[in-house]
Structure formats: structure tokens, C-alpha cells
Amino acid sequence: MVENVIPQYDFLALSLANPVQLAAQKFLLTNQTEVEIYDTGIIAFQPANSNITKDIVLSCGIHGNETAPIEICAELVRDILQETLTLQHRLLVIFGNLPAMLAEKREITENLNRLFSGHHSLGDAAINPERLRAKAIEDYVSQFYQNTVNSANPRQRILYDLHTAIRGSRFEKFAVYPYLHGKPWHKDQFEFLQACDVTTVLLMHTPASTFSYYASNTHGADSFTIELGKVRPFGQNDMARFSKVRQSLRDLVSLPEVATKPFVESDFALYQVSRAINKQTEAFSLNFASDVENFTSYPVGTLLATDSEIEHRVEQEGEAIIFPNANVAIGQRSMLMVVPTTVSQHLI
Ligand SMILES: [Zn+2]
Known part of the structure; x- marks a missing residue:
């Protein structure tokens, strides 16, 4: 049947x-x-x-x-x-x-x-x-x-x-x-x-x-x-x-x-989003190799991406990149920045 x-x-x-x-x-x-x-x-x-x-x-x-x-x-x-x-x-x-x-x-x-x-x-x-x-x-x-x-x-x-x-x-x-x-x-x-x-x-x-x-x-x-x-x-x-x-x-x-x-x-690696980087112009480009892994972190000040005159740099210790994609529409998210966090204060 x-x-x-x-x-x-x-x-x-x-x-x-x-x-x-x-x-x-x-x-x-x-x-x-x-x-x-x-x-x-x-x-x-x-x-x-x-x-x-x-x-x-x-x-x-x-x-x-x-x-x-x-x-x-x-x-x-x-x-x-x-x-x-x-x-x-x-x-x-x-x-x-x-x-x-x-x-x-x-x-x-x-x-x-x-x-x-x-x-x-x-x-x-x-x-x-x-x-x-x-x-x-x-x-x-x-x-x-x-x-x-x-x-x-x-x-x-x-x-x-x-x-x-x-x-x-x-x-x-x-x-x-x-x-x-x-x-x-x-x-x-x-x-x-x-x-x-x-x-x-x-x-x-x-x-x-x-x-x-x-x-x-x-x-x-x-x-x-x-x-x-x-x-x-x-x-x-x-x-x-x-x-x-x-x-x-x-x-x-x-x-x-x-x-x-x-x-x-x-037992866990927990992260929260610190900020989203949105593509603002067609000139947006990532400043690292295309095969860089998600959750890679760089020293504070490292240049991550440029977008015409704008420079996006690492702003805080431990900040890591996730979902980088230069190939998105203008106004869309091209990368998320994340930092380590904890949940134990707010868990049921
Ligand atoms: Zn998917």
C-alpha cells in the first residue's frame, strides 16, 4: 500500500x-x-x-x-x-x-x-x-x-x-x-x-x-x-x-x-553576537583568505574587511568571525562578530 x-x-x-x-x-x-x-x-x-x-x-x-x-x-x-x-x-x-x-x-x-x-x-x-x-x-x-x-x-x-x-x-x-x-x-x-x-x-x-x-x-x-x-x-x-x-x-x-x-x-563553547557587519557598497571586500574557518579570531586591531572608505577591524579580545560572505546584496549581513559568553545565570 x-x-x-x-x-x-x-x-x-x-x-x-x-x-x-x-x-x-x-x-x-x-x-x-x-x-x-x-x-x-x-x-x-x-x-x-x-x-x-x-x-x-x-x-x-x-x-x-x-x-x-x-x-x-x-x-x-x-x-x-x-x-x-x-x-x-x-x-x-x-x-x-x-x-x-x-x-x-x-x-x-x-x-x-x-x-x-x-x-x-x-x-x-x-x-x-x-x-x-x-x-x-x-x-x-x-x-x-x-x-x-x-x-x-x-x-x-x-x-x-x-x-x-x-x-x-x-x-x-x-x-x-x-x-x-x-x-x-x-x-x-x-x-x-x-x-x-x-x-x-x-x-x-x-x-x-x-x-x-x-x-x-x-x-x-x-x-x-x-x-x-x-x-x-x-x-x-x-x-x-x-x-x-x-x-x-x-x-x-x-x-x-x-x-x-x-x-x-x-563542556560547551558558548558565544554571543557582539555585532553584525553589513555590506554597504559594491566595494566591500574581506581582508582574509576565502577558506578561513568560522570562529577564527584575530588580535585586536586586525583589519577584517573594507567597504569603500570604511575599515572593519577587530574591536575586542577573543572576538571571532562567523558566516563571512562578501557575496551578499547591499544592506545584507556580510559577517557576524562573536565573543565568548556564559549562560548559567539565565538557564532553566
Ligand atoms: Zn544552510
């Missing part, structure tokens, strides 16, 4: 064969898990058990060429469809930018991860496939979370948006914790990240147009952008490097609770 709808249990292949649209449908697995295809690349699962305490969203391929997370999610979906993995909680899996995956590019027209929280409809840019997809993804996430409103016994909402970075990193894996508007950070989330082999966490200081900030701010989800290493083509990822995150995600969706090590701050 399942194979009539999803050949070879391969929802990613079915979605890539229909990258713009896939008819919604719903069916049951033998183990009574309800499967609902919302759209191409978007599939929801509701297990039959009555003890569901989490509504989990896993997303990948928001940037089309970030293949390792796409392979991890495709495998997870296949194992659920084949009933070799039994869910404990509700799960929505999102394969973000299918046309970009087919083109083996980060994006077709626009960075999908700058279009959430309504940014898909702001400004005077023409409608493009990424803008339509961002709006659709917001609507599907709302639909998934709204199906569960139960004020007497609310479920934990979780969203992990899985990426790989363009450049290497001093810390191979790291997570971005969206701005919480002064609310405390969650200890159990740091513990789960550690189980995933992610012990570098960047704490954001302002609202953002990212998917993870949208889920956190709009839906109250425990939400992260998780960077799992460097971008490589399909089939060229060393999946052994991802064994802990693969296993922890499987545990997350299939066990009542994931067994984790108690939080100890010294």
Missing part, C-alpha cells in the same frame, strides 16, 4: 521528481501510524500511541546543496515508512528547497533562510519560488502545531533546522540558538545538542528572518539552526561523522525521553 503512494519508501526521490507540487494525501501504516503528505518535500506522521508529549519538526535542504542533513532525514523517513523505526511523538519532516537540490545549488533566486517571519512578503522584490516556499513552509508548520492545541496538556514543540556550512569551522558542528527576547535558555536543549555531538552554541541577540527564529518566536518551539559540518555533494559525505546526530534524532522521535548527560557549562 505505502509503496503505491511512495515508491521504494523514498519520499525524497518522489519529491525531487515533483519539485514544485505533490498532491496532499493521507494513509495509515500497518502499525497504525498516520502518514500525511502535506506537499512536495513535506510529510507528517502521527503515531497511534496515546502518550505523545512532543511535536517535532525536522527540516533540511533549506539550502539545496547542504546534502548531509538531507540524507539523514531521507533515511529517517524511509525507516518510518518501512516500519523499522516506530515513532513515539508526532513528527513533521521538511525537505526545504527541492529545485535548488536538483540544481545542486544553495538557492535558485534568493536565500530561503532569510525569508521567514513574513519576510517572504516584505519589500518590493518580485515573487519567486523561494518566497512562495517560505510562505508555504510557515503555513504547514502552523498547521502541524495547531493540530495539537490542548491547553490542559500542551506538548513540547521542537524544531531542528539542519544545515551544513559553506566554509570549514574551528568547531565542526555548532548550533545557533535564536533570540529569546529575554526568556531563559533551556538546559535540556543544551543536553540534547551535546548528545548530537554539538557543543558549540551561538546565542543570537536580535530577531532574524531565519526558519529557526520563526519557530521559536511564532510557535514557542525549542528551536535551533544546527550546522553539521562542511557542504559536500550528495553521496560524498562521510556519514560516520554524523553518527551521533543521526542516532540522537532517531531517539528523539522514537523514545519517550532521550537519555542525556547533565548540563555542565564547561
